[in-house]
Every structure is written in structure tokens, then in C-alpha cells.
Amino acid sequence: MFAFRSMNTEVTVTANDPDEYAIAVQVAAIFWQAERRFSRFRKDSELATLNRSQGPLAVSPELFDALRRARHYAEMTDGLFDPGIGADLVALGYDRSFAPGALDRERCSPSPRAGRLYDLILDPGTLTVERPSDVLIDLGGMIKGATVDAAAGCLRTSGAIDAGGDAVLRGRSPKGEPWLVEVEDPRDPSKLLATFPVSDRAVATSAANRRRWLVGKSVAHHLIDPRTRSPGETDLLQATVIAPTAELADILAKTAFLLGEEAGRRFLGRQRDVGAVLVPRRGALVVVGAVDIRAGGHG
Amino acid sequence: MTTISSGRACVRRPGPLSSIKLYLTALLAGAYLVIWWALASRLPASNAVPAGGAPAPRTEPPISGTQGAGAAVWYTDLPPSARPSVELPPGWRIANTSPDSPAADEAPPVPVRVLSERNRVRTRSS
Numbered sequence: 001m002f003a004f005r006s007m008n009t010e011v012t013v014t015a016n017d018p019d020e021y022a023i024a025v026q027v028a029a030i031f032w033q034a035e036r037r038f039s040r041f042r043k044d045s046e047l048a049t050l051n052r053s054q055g056p057l058a059v060s061p062e063l064f065d066a067l068r069r070a071r072h073y074a075e076m077t078d079g080l081f082d083p084g085i086g087a088d089l090v091a092l093g094y095d096r097s098f099a100p101g102a103l104d105r106e107r108c109s110p111s112p113r114a115g116r117l118y119d120l121i122l123d124p125g126t127l128t129v130e131r132p133s134d135v136l137i138d139l140g141g142m143i144k145g146a147t148v149d150a151a152a153g154c155l156r157t158s159g160a161i162d163a164g165g166d167a168v169l170r171g172r173s174p175k176g177e178p179w180l181v182e183v184e185d186p187r188d189p190s191k192l193l194a195t196f197p198v199s200d201r202a203v204a205t206s207a208a209n210r211r212r213w214l215v216g217k218s219v220a221h222h223l224i225d226p227r228t229r230s231p232g233e234t235d236l237l238q239a240t241v242i243a244p245t246a247e248l249a250d251i252l253a254k255t256a257f258l259l260g261e262e263a264g265r266r267f268l269g270r271q272r273d274v275g276a277v278l279v280p281r282r283g284a285l286v287v288v289g290a291v292d293i294r295a296g297g298h299g
Numbered sequence: 300m301t302t303i304s305s306g307r308a309c310v311r312r313p314g315p316l317s318s319i320k321l322y323l324t325a326l327l328a329g330a331y332l333v334i335w336w337a338l339a340s341r342l343p344a345s346n347a348v349p350a351g352g353a354p355a356p357r358t359e360p361p362i363s364g365t366q367g368a369g370a371a372v373w374y375t376d377l378p379p380s381a382r383p384s385v386e387l388p389p390g391w392r393i394a395n396t397s398p399d400s401p402a403a404d405e406a407p408p409v410p411v412r413v414l415s416e417r418n419r420v421r422t423r424s425s
Contacts, residue, residue, distance in 0.1 A: 001417055002410035009425045013410065014417055024410035032407035164425030173418030184423040195419075207424035240422055 006031035007039075007144050008097050009164030013151075016158045016174050027151040027161060034147040037062060040086060040138050041097045051086065051136050056121075056128040064127045066139055066146070067120065069247070073142070074117050077255040077267075082226040084117035086136030092220045092231070093213060103213035108220070114229060140222075141166075141254060145204060145247035152202075152246075166204045166246045180294075183277055186238040194277060194285060195294045198242060204249035206257040207238035207279075225258050234260035238279040241268065242291060252276070261286060 001014045002024035011031055013024040037060070039045045046063050059067075073081045089095075091109040096102065115135035122129055131137075144166050151161045151168075158171025160179060169179040178197035185191040186209040208221035208231065225232035239256040243249035252274060256264035261280050268276045268288045275289030287293055 001413050001415050003413045004408035004410045006408055012413065012415070021410065021412075025407075028410050029407045160420055162420045165421065165423040166425070167420045167422065169420060175418045177418050180419045182419055182421040184421055186424070189423065192421075203420070203422045205422040205424050210424050238424065 004028050004031075007035050007147070007163065009144075011151075011161070011163045014160045014162075014174065015155055016171070017156055023154050023156075023159070026154045030151045030154070031147055031163070034143060034150070038066065038139050038143040040136075040140065047137060047139065050129060050131060053129075053131055054133070056123070056126075056130045058126065058128050061127060064122065064124070064129065066143065067117075067122060067129060067137070068124075069146075070139060070142060071117060071120075071122070073251045077251065079116070079118075079226055080255045080258050081142075081251050082117050083137050083139050083142065084115050084119065084135045085224045085226055085229065086138035087112040087115050087134060088224050088229045089138055089222065090136060092224075093215060094211075094220075094222055098211050098213075098222070101213070103220075105214070106216055108215050111229065116226070141204075141206075141250045142247055145202070145245065145250035148246040149202070163246075166202075166250055168202045168246050169198045170200060172199065181240075181242075183238075183240050183279075186279060193279060196242075196277070196291050197294075201242050201244065202246035202249045203240060203242050204246055204253045205238060205240040206250070206253040208232070208257075209237070223254060223257055232258040234258065234264075235281050236261055236264060236278055237281055239264060240277040240279075242275040242289075243271075244273055248274075 001012055002021060003010055003012045004024070005011070006028070011027070013020070013027045015023045017023060036042065036044070037046045040047060040051065042048055046060060050057055050059060050063065070081075070083050074083075088111065091111050093103045093105050093108055113134040115132065117135070117137070119132045119135050120129060120137075121131075144163055148161050148163050148166050148168050152159075152170060155161070155170050158173070160167060160169045160173070165184075167181070169181070173179050178199050180195050181198050181203050182192045183194045183196075183205070185193045186207045189209070206223060208223055211222040212219050214220075221231045223232045224230065234257065236257050239253045241249040241253040241256065243252060252268060252271060253276075256268055256276060256278065259267055261278060264278060265276075265286060265288055268274055275291040276287070277291060277293065278286040278288065280286060285293070
């Protein structure tokens with residue numbers, strides 16, 4: 001197994017392949033390119049250029065396609081997934097790469113006008129994007145999932161690409177057994193709540209326990225509910241989704257977290273080929289779809 | 300345990316000779332700057348040579364966007380037929396045209412081998 005840091009998280013590459021290191025190098029290059037293009041925090045990224053642009057901007061096919069997919073997911077989730085709320089994140093203080101304590105502040109900035117992804121004008125003929133000034137795009141989780149999916153294309157046989165919990169698991173592990181996914185306890189990350197076997201699928205988890213910071217005496221986190229334009233608060237502590245791709249798993253996990261237990265369970269139940277493990281604030285784990293839950297225990 | 304080192308205990312105090320040296324140095328430096336500035340301002344602007352001897356880039360009127368004021372595009376995003384001609388000064392060359400090339404700035408991260416259970420992946424919010 002090889003590891004490197006990218007997108008402010010640790011990425012691990014496991015490949016059942018004599019060229020495991022060469023594969024890890026390819027994967028690192030894919031992450032590096034994606035971060036340089038899509039980071040909201042790098043001034044020289046293409047996304048940052050779009051977020052500064054006034055008037056129509058010709059963008060790369062990669063960025064245009066990402067925005068088109070984001071719009072599709074926004075429609076699929078009735079607007080709960082909305083990467084156009086970047087200005088709300090900035091107003092809350094999430095204006096730089098996250099590190100514990102780095103975003104703490106006494107008060108948040110005044111709320112900007114509500115910006116939505118729908119307000120972007122996408123012209124597929126010329127690959128131009130026109131951005132109203134109040135729409136700041138944050139493609140963070142979606143791009144991390146998409147990059148994990150792209151990196152999984154480097155696996156010639158079985159293996160796993162894991163970017164801080166967004167993972168694609170191909171075939172069987174080097175031990176010849178199914179991959180085991182461990183679900184972390186959001187109340188105590190040193191503990192596990194459950195494990196389940198996965199093969200040829202992707203997983204992603206959304207919770208508010210890690211990327212959080214202080215605004216005065218209250219706690220803010222990165223999962224903004226576009227309906228309230230503030231950090232989402234529901235009866236769920238965490239949502240883990242198993243889906244055909246990491247990009248889809250990431251978006252579904254985020255949406256389920258913002259919907260809460262009941263609505264989240266119904267929403268996920270309507271998706272094809274998707275399973276989930278939801279962690280409510282109170283009560284037992286909620287399993288959606290065919291997930292072979294095994295024992296939890298200490299991590 | 301913290302160890303505090305005394306370092307150099309003996310500190311020399313500057314004498315009157317040191318002050319005179321300092322004044323002389325400042326005076327000479329000031330005179331040099333005044334002479335250099337006077338000579339440089341006599342040169343016509345067109346003959347000015349940037350530091351290092353490199354030729355100055357040719358200045359062109361700003362290219363106006365076709366999409367109205369404020370429109371901006373990357374040069375490489377324009378179709379080849381719509382790209383304005385750019386003439387490099389003699390001796391200059393384009394080091395990199397691809398934003399995806401590792402030569403553009405820093406290199407990709409280098410993976411390192413880690414020891415871990417090779418059949419488990421922990422999922423969490425990140």
C-alpha cells in the first residue's frame with residue numbers, strides 16, 4: 001500500500017499488481033492535476049479563475065463537464081446538493097484550506113445574496129460559463145469522488161483507492177478476501193460502528209464531526225443546507241453510502257445527511273443500486289438496501 | 300528537560316571608530332545612488348534595458364473580448380483561428396503551454412509505502 005497527501009487528505013493506493021508503486025505514482029498525478037484545476041483555495045486553479053470571473057469565461061472541457069454533472073446532481077437532489085453556495089461557506093469562515101483551529105473566528109461575515117448553481121449560464125456550444133457575482137462554486141466533495149473514480153481506472157486488476165473515506169474497491173483484497181469497509185463512529189473516531197464487505201463498488205461518508213470550526217461560541221461545519229444557507233442540523237450524525245461510483249456516493253451521502261433519517265432513508269431507497277448505513281443521533285444504525293453489516297467494535 | 304545555553308557571553312560595544320566607519324559607508328552609498336539615478340534618467344526610455352540584459356516584451360494594445368467588457372479567456376482555450384498573434388522577443392521561449400504539465404510549477408506528490416491491513420478501508424467524513 002502507498003500513500004500521499006492531496007486535497008487536504010491522505011490518499012492510499014492498494015493494488016494487487018507487481019507495479020503497485022507505478023500505479024500509485026499515476027494516481028498521485030491524477031489527484032495533483034484535479035486539485036490544480038478544481039481547488040477553491042488555489043488562486044491559480046481554473047475554478048478560482050471562474051470564481052473571480054466577470055462575464056462569460058471559456059473553460060476547459062473538464063471543468064465544463066464537472067459543472068454539467070453538478071447541475072444534474074442538483075436536479076436529482078431537488079437542490080440539496082448545490083455547489084453554488086460557496087459564498088455562504090466563505091461568509092461562515094471556510095475561506096481557506098481546512099486545518100483544526102485555522103478557521104476559528106469571533107463572528108461570521110455578513111451573509112451574501114443567495115447564490116445557486118442554477119444561476120450559472122452554461123453554453124455547451126462554446127464551453128463558456130457565465131457566473132453571477134453572488135455565485136461562488138465549491139466542487140470539493142464531488143471532485144474528490146470523481147478523482148477517486150478516475151484513479152480507479154489505473155487499477156489493472158483488483159485494488160483500492162481511498163481518499164479520506166471516499167473509496168473505490170475493486171475485486172478482492174490482497175488477502176484474497178472481500179474488502180471490508182469500516183464505519184467510523186462520529187462521536188468517537190477511535191471506535192468503529194460497523195464493518196461490511198464490498199466488491200466493485202464505491203463508498204463515501206458525510207458527517208459534521210471533522211470539518212468544523214468555532215464562530216464565536218457556536219460551532220460551524222462544512223455541510224451547508226441550501227434551504228437555510230447555514231450548516232445542516234438534522235437527526236443524523238453521519239451517512240455512509242455504497243454506490244457504483246465514488247462521485248455518486250459522495251453526493252448521495254451529503255444529501256441524506258441534510259435530509260435526516262426518515263427523508264434520507266426514503267430518498268436513498270429510491271436510488272438504484274445503492275446501499276447505505278445511517279447513524280442517527282439516537283437509536284440504532286439504520287441500514288438501507290442490501291448491506292451485509294458485521295460487527296463493529298473498537299478501531 | 301530544557302537546556303538554556305548562554306551562547307556568547309562577551310558582547311563587544313561599538314567604539315567611536317565604528318560610528319565614523321558607519322557614517323562614511325552611508326555617505327558613499329548615498330553618493331553612489333544619486334550618481335546612478337542621474338545617469339539612468341538621461342537614457343531615453345526606448346533604450347532602457349531591463350536588468351539582466353533581457354529584451355523588454357513588446358507591448359501591444361489590449362485585446363478586447365468578443366463577449367463584452369470584462370470577458371476573459373485563457374489564450375489556450377481560444378480556437379487556434381481566433382488566437383491573436385504573440386511575438387516573443389528574440390531569445391525568449393515558451394517553457395510550458397500545458398496547464399497539466401508537471402513542469403508548470405510544483406511536482407505531483409510522491410507516494411510512500413505504508414504498512415497497514417491490506418483488506419480494510421475506513422470510511423469517514425473528510
